[in-house]
Amino acid sequence: MILNNDEYTVVFDGITDVDLQQTFTCGQCFRWDQWQDGWRGFAGPYQCYVYQTDDKIVVNSFNPVEDMETFGKYMAHYLSLDMDYAALREKFSRDEMMKKAIEYAPGIRVMTQPFFETLITFIISRNNNIPRIKKIVDAMARTYGTETGGMYAFPQADQLAGVTVEQYNELRMGFRSKYVYDAVQKVLSGQVSEEFIRESDYETAKKHLMQIKGVGPKVADCVLLFSCEKWESFPKDVWINRALEQMFPDGLPECIKGLEGIAQQYIFQYARFNLEK
DNA sequence: ACCCAGGGTAACT
DNA sequence: AGTTACCATGGG
Numbered sequence: 001m002i003l004n005n006d007e008y009t010v011v012f013d014g015i016t017d018v019d020l021q022q023t024f025t026c027g028q029c030f031r032w033d034q035w036q037d038g039w040r041g042f043a044g045p046y047q048c049y050v051y052q053t054d055d056k057i058v059v060n061s062f063n064p065v066e067d068m069e070t071f072g073k074y075m076a077h078y079l080s081l082d083m084d085y086a087a088l089r090e091k092f093s094r095d096e097m098m099k100k101a102i103e104y105a106p107g108i109r110v111m112t113q114p115f116f117e118t119l120i121t122f123i124i125s126r127n128n129n130i131p132r133i134k135k136i137v138d139a140m141a142r143t144y145g146t147e148t149g150g151m152y153a154f155p156q157a158d159q160l161a162g163v164t165v166e167q168y169n170e171l172r173m174g175f176r177s178k179y180v181y182d183a184v185q186k187v188l189s190g191q192v193s194e195e196f197i198r199e200s201d202y203e204t205a206k207k208h209l210m211q212i213k214g215v216g217p218k219v220a221d222c223v224l225l226f227s228c229e230k231w232e233s234f235p236k237d238v239w240i241n242r243a244l245e246q247m248f249p250d251g252l253p254e255c256i257k258g259l260e261g262i263a264q265q266y267i268f269q270y271a272r273f274n275l276e277k
Numbered sequence: 278a279c280c281c282a283g284g285g286t287a288a289c290t
Numbered sequence: 291a292g293t294t295a296c297c298a299t300g301g302g
Contacts (some may be wrong), residue, residue, distance in 0.1 A: 027283060122283080129282040132300070174299035179285095216285045236284035268283075277281090 008061040019107020080109040095253035099272035117195040118227035179214025227263040245273040
């Protein structure tokens, strides 16, 4: 990790097995857009431009960064660069179907995104498609988020404190409006908290999230996987169900035990583009 | 009009 | 505990 304090840039050197395209478009996040030779968006509080070369990932903050060391560590964790994916892929590839799925998109990393943002966006994902999820999430940011340099950060919970169901309806959320409203209230009151989830086991954490109206097993699993590092959580949507039928009729292989969620992301991407409806 | 989309819930066996 | 209707919205 090389830090450039003058340009607020972090360079991760010697990385050849990450593909930003695959990572940002595999359905785990909804707010990274292609820009210049890479991608721009928010990694938590950091508004960034991220691009890669043959063996480097470069993260450039648009805004001044106080503590570059902290920024670097945050980005490494956000992009899961601090995990040994080579070992993980090798282990998963003991199973032939997993090997096939990984070969389709070997550069995927399961990111660790901010809790509140992940919770709300996956509530919006319910019975929805990825382009429209992106549209609604973007409308939320533009309407209630903080603007910096022409971009809008996803709002914090307190920025949504006074927002009504009717106001969410104006963002075309439809029947999901009341669920977003309930989630905001429960986060603000502390009835639902990331801290509780992080100190709980997977099952307890899942039940905790399912207190929220409109949050069932699928949305809970997405939040646990994409923001709380519960790697055993395995979100099941229509594509995963097709994959389970067509690729894993005898159940999931033993070699992904404990890390089912990461395996799930390879399977999801493979299924979306290779399986029949 | 009909189909689908990174589902949830209630009401059944 | 597992299956089955029904729910709800916008985009194609």
